[in-house]
Amino acid sequence: NQLLLTMNVTVIQNKIYELRGLRVMLDFDLAELYETETKYLKRAVRSNITRFPEDFMFELTREEFMRCNLSTTKRGGTRYMPFAFTEHGVAMLAAVLKSDKAIDMNISIIRAFIALKQIAIDQKRVMQKLEEVRSELHQRIDIHDAQLGQIYEAIENMLDDQADKRQKEEAWKNRKPIGFKKEKD
Numbered sequence: 001n002q003l004l005l006t007m008n009v010t011v012i013q014n015k016i017y018e019l020r021g022l023r024v025m026l027d028f029d030l031a032e033l034y035e036t037e038t039k040y041l042k043r044a045v046r047s048n049i050t051r052f053p054e055d056f057m058f059e060l061t062r063e064e065f066m067r068c069n070l071s072t073t074k075r076g077g078t079r080y081m082p083f084a085f086t087e088h089g090v091a092m093l094a095a096v097l098k099s100d101k102a103i104d105m106n107i108s109i110i111r112a113f114i115a116l117k118q119i120a121i122d123q124k125r126v127m128q129k130l131e132e133v134r135s136e137l138h139q140r141i142d143i144h145d146a147q148l149g150q151i152y153e154a155i156e157n158m159l160d161d162q163a164d165k166r167q168k169e170e171a172w173k174n175r176k177p178i179g180f181k182k183e184k185d
Contacts, residue, residue: 009111015029016112017068019068020064022086023086023087024086024089025084025090025109026082026085027045027083027084030090030093030109034093034099034101036099044093045093045096048095048096056085056088056092057083057085057086057089057092059081059082059084060081060082060083087113090106090110091110
């Protein structure tokens with residue numbers, strides 16, 4: 001039963017589109033899932049139009065329809081643009097369509113929307129965690145860069161000190177002695 005539920009959710013998720021910044025399902029996909037004809041679904045919606053404000057359902061423009069590449073599906077030409085239902089619109093369809101199949105399918109569709117939201121939330125968490133790790137690595141690299149800079153500076157100072165010491169020793173050896181010369185007997 002769980003496998004069937006997962007398959008249902010996956011099939012439904014493939015029928016969820018993003019339009020106007022919203023995740024929506026189109027009337028012909030919903031009609032297919034509810035095992036009814038699109039015209040009956042649209043008729044039920046139109047006769048209960050007050051239940052479907054713009055944030056629940058809207059009609060696609062021809063440009064949106066073309067942009068979604070839906071005009072080249074098996075549906076062929078269409079006289080009327082499809083309705084797009086948000087998650088809330090799909091939930092409202094259960095009250096309008098009243099069949100057992102519609103109610104069962106609505107539960108699966110709502111689960112699919114919830115699963116998509118969870119995926120988005122999980123993805124956001126992962127992105128935040130990655131940003132935290134990136135920031136922490138940046139800080140560590142900056143600290144290591146500073147420490148390496150100090151080490152290089154200390155090494156250069158030591159090398160300079162050794163060079164100065166060698167230079168002073170050479171100067172001492174090559175100095176012109178002062179004082180009396182001792183004669184050899």
